[in-house]
Amino acid sequence: MSFRTMATGLTLAVMIAGCGSEAVTTESTFATDSAAQAAAVGISHGEYVARLGNCVACHSIPEGEPLAGGLKMAVPMLGNIYATNITPDDTHGIGMYTFDEFDRVMRTGVARDGHRLYPAMPYPSYAKMSEQDMRALYDFLMNEVEPANEPNLPSDITGFKSQRWPLAIWNLLTVDDNPYTPDDSKSDLFNRGAYLVEGLGHCGACHTPRGLLMQEKALDSSDSDYLSGAPLDHWMASSLNGDPNSGLGRWEEADIVEFLKTGHNRFGTAFGTMVEVVNNSTTHMSDDDLQGMAEYLKSLSAVAESGATPYSYSDAETQQLLALDFSKTGSQVYYEYCSNCHVTSGAGYYPYQPPLAGNPVVMDPDPSSLINITLNGSLRVIADEGPDVNDMPYFRQLLSDQQIADAITFIRSSWGNSAPPVSAGQVTEIRAATDPSRNDDIFVLRMK
Numbered sequence: 001m002s003f004r005t006m007a008t009g010l011t012l013a014v015m016i017a018g019c020g021s022e023a024v025t026t027e028s029t030f031a032t033d034s035a036a037q038a039a040a041v042g043i044s045h046g047e048y049v050a051r052l053g054n055c056v057a058c059h060s061i062p063e064g065e066p067l068a069g070g071l072k073m074a075v076p077m078l079g080n081i082y083a084t085n086i087t088p089d090d091t092h093g094i095g096m097y098t099f100d101e102f103d104r105v106m107r108t109g110v111a112r113d114g115h116r117l118y119p120a121m122p123y124p125s126y127a128k129m130s131e132q133d134m135r136a137l138y139d140f141l142m143n144e145v146e147p148a149n150e151p152n153l154p155s156d157i158t159g160f161k162s163q164r165w166p167l168a169i170w171n172l173l174t175v176d177d178n179p180y181t182p183d184d185s186k187s188d189l190f191n192r193g194a195y196l197v198e199g200l201g202h203c204g205a206c207h208t209p210r211g212l213l214m215q216e217k218a219l220d221s222s223d224s225d226y227l228s229g230a231p232l233d234h235w236m237a238s239s240l241n242g243d244p245n246s247g248l249g250r251w252e253e254a255d256i257v258e259f260l261k262t263g264h265n266r267f268g269t270a271f272g273t274m275v276e277v278v279n280n281s282t283t284h285m286s287d288d289d290l291q292g293m294a295e296y297l298k299s300l301s302a303v304a305e306s307g308a309t310p311y312s313y314s315d316a317e318t319q320q321l322l323a324l325d326f327s328k329t330g331s332q333v334y335y336e337y338c339s340n341c342h343v344t345s346g347a348g349y350y351p352y353q354p355p356l357a358g359n360p361v362v363m364d365p366d367p368s369s370l371i372n373i374t375l376n377g378s379l380r381v382i383a384d385e386g387p388d389v390n391d392m393p394y395f396r397q398l399l400s401d402q403q404i405a406d407a408i409t410f411i412r413s414s415w416g417n418s419a420p421p422v423s424a425g426q427v428t429e430i431r432a433a434t435d436p437s438r439n440d441d442i443f444v445l446r447m448k
């Protein structure tokens with residue numbers, strides 16, 4: 001822990017408890033110490049922390065050396081940057097970082113040489129890491145990862161826009177760099193889940209809407225914007241709060257655990273950018289950790305749909321499809337191109353083809369994910385039993401914007417689902433902005 005964060009933490013403890021040393025010594029470390037969970041899955045403490053933080057998703061690319069950097073990331077309105085080499089190479093990596101310098105960059109985004117990182121690196125979440133976990137992560141990167149002599153790619157942000165000093169102001173306004181403090185009124189498991197979801201797992205980096213400064217509008221559950229769903233890279237990271245239809249209101253804790261462990265459950269399958277989270281991070285987590293996250297997520301209340309009637313199945317469209325009655329918009333496209341897998345009742349075949357009836361992502365107010373997966377398909381889930389044999393075909397060449405809009409409008413308004421229609425213009429926009437070639441490769445990103 002750096003001197004600065006330690007000082008802040010102590011002042012806070014003194015203010016709250018009236019007695020600094022007591023507050024510190026009686027605190028349970030279960031919530032914030034990952035060593036026992038690492039032992040349960042049989043890897044080192046530091047490697048486990050790197051899994052929890054999913055460093056590999058950004059800092060490794062399939063064709064590169066582990067953690068040698070390279071992923072291109074868009075910074076809205078400015079341009080593109082690349083995730084850097086975080087192997088212990090002295091020249092191009094982080095070999096020269098002391099622990100205190102590493103702690104500073106992970107919590108505040110200030111690099112060893114003083115330059116400020118763009119918040120594409122989710123340090124506002126990593127700031128919540130405990131000191132034990134930070135030290136273990138540092139040891140892993142320094143001692144278990146091979147140094148890679150791989151230069152960093154320059155960003156294409158140039159001229160005045162490349163000035164990084166505005167990031168200092170950004171930090172002052174938006175970042176709280178204090179480690180997570182367990183809530184004594186909650187169970188150990190709940191606190192562990194909060195520590196993972198708000199902190200290392202940086203779930204909010206995708207699932208929380210951003211404000212004017214591109215900051216996440218909330219970093220914990222004290223604010224109803226937290227994890228209420230947000231668009232990123234033409235995918236919609238859907239709401240994880242208690243909303244009954246488009247959130248997790250109808251899910252049991254066991255459904256959340258299954259989804260994060262295997263990439264699917266009775267409500268749906270992970271797709272889009274969520275596949276990278278499941279494949280590289282959550283599927284590697286211990287059962288206790290998954291349970292803790294589920295308990296924490298189920299504590300989030302309904303917001304946009306509080307008071308709405310929860311979804312219930314209706315078989316009207318099933319009967320129409322079986323009778324070959326295609327009077328409803330989109331029903332014929334659905335019947336011809338989708339019903340082989342998602343079936344006439346919209347129920348799919350668990351666990352191979354996801355249901356569309358009652359699936360929260362299908363009822364999301366923002367249809368981006370539905371349009372994107374229908375145009376482009378999705379990467380494969382690779383959970384512990386190996387790659388999923390089934391995946392969603394891509395219809396970019398086969399169907400027009402109008403046909404795709406109609407099929408999606410149909411699934412959003414059938415079998416009891418209720419969500420606004422989709423226009424051809426919305427499909428045109430995402431078609432133009434996304435990559436026509438789906439990546440069919442099955443790859444696993446390596447950490448060491």
Ligand code: HEC
Nearest residue numbers: 053054055058082083084086105111116117118120121122
């Ligand atoms: C969502 C993508 C993403 C994830 C996840 C991520 N990083 Fe980063 N990281 C970046 C980007 C992008 C940069 C470069 C930012 C810049 O240049 O302003 C970066 C920079 C860094 C740096 C600064 C290195 C230097 O050049 O001095 C360190 C250290 C680092 N990351 C460590 C980690 C660790 C450890 C993890 C996992 C716990 C992690 N990152 C997870 C995107 C990510």
Ligand code: HEC
Nearest residue numbers: 201203206235236237238269270271272273274277360361
């Ligand atoms: C890189 C962006 C990204 C990050 C980080 C991310 N998610 Fe997601 N997540 C998505 C997207 C996009 C979807 C919608 C597609 C789908 O259902 O798989 C999603 C969907 C989900 C769903 C299914 C919701 C539903 O209604 O079907 C759950 C549960 C979930 N995420 C949990 C998490 C948790 C827990 C974390 C943190 C450990 C996390 N996500 C981090 C992008 C992300």
Ligand code: HEC
Nearest residue numbers: 268269271337338341353354370374378390391392393407
């Ligand atoms: C060959 C089987 C198949 C066909 C045909 C098919 N899908 Fe899919 N679909 C899948 C699979 C499998 C997934 C799960 C994601 C993945 O693994 O790629 C999926 C996922 C989806 C999802 C995201 C739901 C979730 O929770 O994963 C939507 C929306 C969707 N499909 C819509 C459609 C539409 C619209 C059509 C017709 C235009 C269609 N699908 C045709 C197999 C299929």
